[in-house]
Amino acid sequence: MMQKDRRILVINPNSNEVVTGGLDEALDPFKTAGVAIECMTLSNGPFGIEKQADIEAVTLPLRDLVQERGDVDCFVIACYSDPGIHVCREATDTTVLGIQECGVLAALARGEKFGVIAIQEASIRRHLRYLRQMDVMARLAAERAANLTVAQSASGNETFGRLIEVGRDLRDNDGADTIILGCAGMASHRAGLEAELGVPVIDPVQAAVASALGIVLLL
Numbered sequence: 762m763m764q765k766d767r768r769i770l771v772i773n774p775n776s777n778e779v780v781t782g783g784l785d786e787a788l789d790p791f792k793t794a795g796v797a798i799e800c801m802t803l804s805n806g807p808f809g810i811e812k813q814a815d816i817e818a819v820t821l822p823l824r825d826l827v828q829e830r831g832d833v834d835c836f837v838i839a840c841y842s843d844p845g846i847h848v849c850r851e852a853t854d855t856t857v858l859g860i861q862e863c864g865v866l867a868a869l870a871r872g873e874k875f876g877v878i879a880i881q882e883a884s885i886r887r888h889l890r891y892l893r894q895m896d897v898m899a900r901l902a903a904e905r906a907a908n909l910t911v912a913q914s915a916s917g918n919e920t921f922g923r924l925i926e927v928g929r930d931l932r933d934n935d936g937a938d939t940i941i942l943g944c945a946g947m948a949s950h951r952a953g954l955e956a957e958l959g960v961p962v963i964d965p966v967q968a969a970v971a972s973a974l975g976i977v978l979l980l
Contacts, residue, residue, distance in 0.1 A: 767977040769970060770833040771800045772826065773945065774819040774840045775810050775911060778802055780946045784839055784966055787948035791970050796977055798970065800839075809911030810840050811881060820845035824852045834980060835973040839945045839966050841880075842887055856976050860945060861891055863972050864965025868939045871961045874902035876937030878927050880914055880944040882906045888943060903935035904943070914946035921950050928958045941965060 771788065773781040785800040792798055805822055807815045823845035827836055836857045838846060843859030850857045868875035879885050885904050892898055905927050913920055924947065931937040939961040942951060948964050955962035 766795055766797045767834045767980060768797045768799060768832055769835045769837060769973045769977060770830060771798065771837045771839050771966065771970065772803060772823065773800065774803045774806045774823060774838065774844055775808060775815075776802055776804055776806045777808050777912060777946075780911065783949045784945060787951070787964060787967060788970055791967070791974060793974070796974060810842065810844065811911060812883065813887060816842055816844040816887070820848055824848045827855070827857065828852045834977045837966070837969045837973055839969070841943045841945060841965060842884070843891065856973070858969045858973055860965035860969045861888065861943075862895065863969035864941045864963050865892070865895060865897060867965070867968035867971075868941050868961075868963050869897065869900060871963070872937075872939030874900060874936050875939045875941055875963075876902045876928075876931030876935055877904040877941045877943045878924060878931070878947070879904050879906045880909055880911060880946070882908065884943065902937035903931055905930055905935075909944075911944065911946050914944050920947075921953060924950055924954055925957050928954055928962070932958055932960055939963060 781802045806819045827849045838859050841861045843861045846859040907923050907927050941963045945966050951962050951964040
């Protein structure tokens, strides 16, 4: 009897389909026989998750989605603030991964001090709150904001140049030897940014899906 494919569901909690398309493209290297990687948009989410109110707005819809999808072997919440991660984990026996947690763990494995490129200044406070919960503040070089909207991070004409500028500051002024992209919308810029900066650049969505593959292949 042929075993069905395992399934990883990557959920973009905002309603911007351009971001979801970027996630799907960034995950091409992870698509392998026996594991389906599905990227979907939370259609009733805000266009961009940029404020705490946006985080709160998607928490219960994410929980409901996780409860409904009994065909999934691992969920990935593809927003760097890991919205709803705890309530989603309570709602299912299936593994639920958050990209900030996975991105940080990947960065710790590749360098001594990590830096984070946040999308906006307002994002940094909640990111730092999460890092304190993870007890990894001693390994944080700094977090700096690119001051972009989610839409600009995915498709803005000047986005790459701005990411290079912030990445250089993290590398040269803050001592970061690895850098995390602090927004799922930045996924398409990872390889180019790593080549430009000469240090490992972590796309947290890729980091989370790499972890998810390790989980589902052993099921």
